[in-house]
Amino acid sequence: KNQVEQSPQSLIILEGKNCTLQCNYTVSPFSNLRWYKQDTGRGPVSLTIMTFSENTKSNGRYTATLDADTKQSSLHITASQLSDSASYICVVSRGGSYIPTFGRGTSLIVHP
Amino acid sequence: DTAVSQTPKYLVTQMGNDKSIKCEQNLGHDTMYWYKQDSKKFLKIMFSYNNKELIINETVPNRFSPKSPDKAHLNLHINSLELGDSAVYFCASSLQGATYNEQFFGPGTRLTVL
Numbered sequence: 354k355n356q357v358e359q360s361p362q363s364l365i366i367l368e369g370k371n372c373t374l375q376c377n378y379t380v381s382p383f384s385n386l387r388w389y390k391q392d393t394g395r396g397p398v399s400l401t402i403m404t405f406s407e408n409t410k411s412n413g414r415y416t417a418t419l420d421a422d423t424k425q426s427s428l429h430i431t432a433s434q435l436s437d438s439a440s441y442i443c444v445v446s447r448g449g450s451y452i453p454t455f456g457r458g459t460s461l462i463v464h465p
Numbered sequence: 466d467t468a469v470s471q472t473p474k475y476l477v478t479q480m481g482n483d484k485s486i487k488c489e490q491n492l493g494h495d496t497m498y499w500y501k502q503d504s505k506k507f508l509k510i511m512f513s514y515n516n517k518e519l520i521i522n523e524t525v526p527n528r529f530s531p532k533s534p535d536k537a538h539l540n541l542h543i544n545s546l547e548l549g550d551s552a553v554y555f556c557a558s559s560l561q562g563a564t565y566n567e568q569f570f571g572p573g574t575r576l577t578v579l
Contacts, residue, residue, distance in 0.1 A: 387567070391506075394572075394573070395572055395573070396555050396570030396571050396572050396573055397508070397555075398570070440506055451496065451515070451520060451521065451566075452510055453568070455508045455510075457505065457507045458506050458507070
């Protein structure tokens with residue numbers, strides 16, 4: 354069964370600290386993995402995308418990693434800011450399918 | 466310019482009513498989607514349309530009917546609304562065949578059924 358599991362479910366950190374969010378998947382055959390950021394009251398917005406051959410990709414203070422062998426990905430946020438408070442959703446696409454598989458998201462709260 | 470827009474943003478209605486949510490995209494995409502996000506923030510796909518044809522119809526009640534007058538619009542009509550229909554509904558679009566098929570989401574419509 355194609356599934357995407359994210360951990361932790363929620364996370365609270367202080368402004369300026371780093372954090373790492375995890376994503377494990379069983380989707381097969383693998384095509385690509387995206388991390389989306391969803392601010393409260395808004396739709397998800399893509400942060401990064403990774404394909405099978407990529408193991409690290411950065412977007413500003415966001416760095417995503419992918420281990421296609423263990424089917425794990427992580428999203429590392431450096432020097433967190435209040436604006437990082439959001440839900441982060443891991444989405445994995447299967448080769449040949451229009452429809453990606455969504456994780457349940459990690460809710461991140463950054464406190465001043 | 467708004468890439469994917471939805472109307473209304475908020476919808477409050479009584480059980481048993483019929484309502485519609487509209488979605489429009491100006492990205493030139495050929496595939497559009499409707500998602501339901503429940504109170505636990507899980508996004509679940511409901512429908513997908515490619516070039517005005519339904520290509521995915523996940524197991525949703527037939528009270529929900531998508532309508533696509535053209536490939537820039539995908540509306541969602543809901544008959545006989547129930548309490549459990551309360552959720553945030555997101556429209557999204559993508560371009561099939563484009564590299565990595567990124568979906569662009571609208572701002573969502575929060576539906577509350579009383």
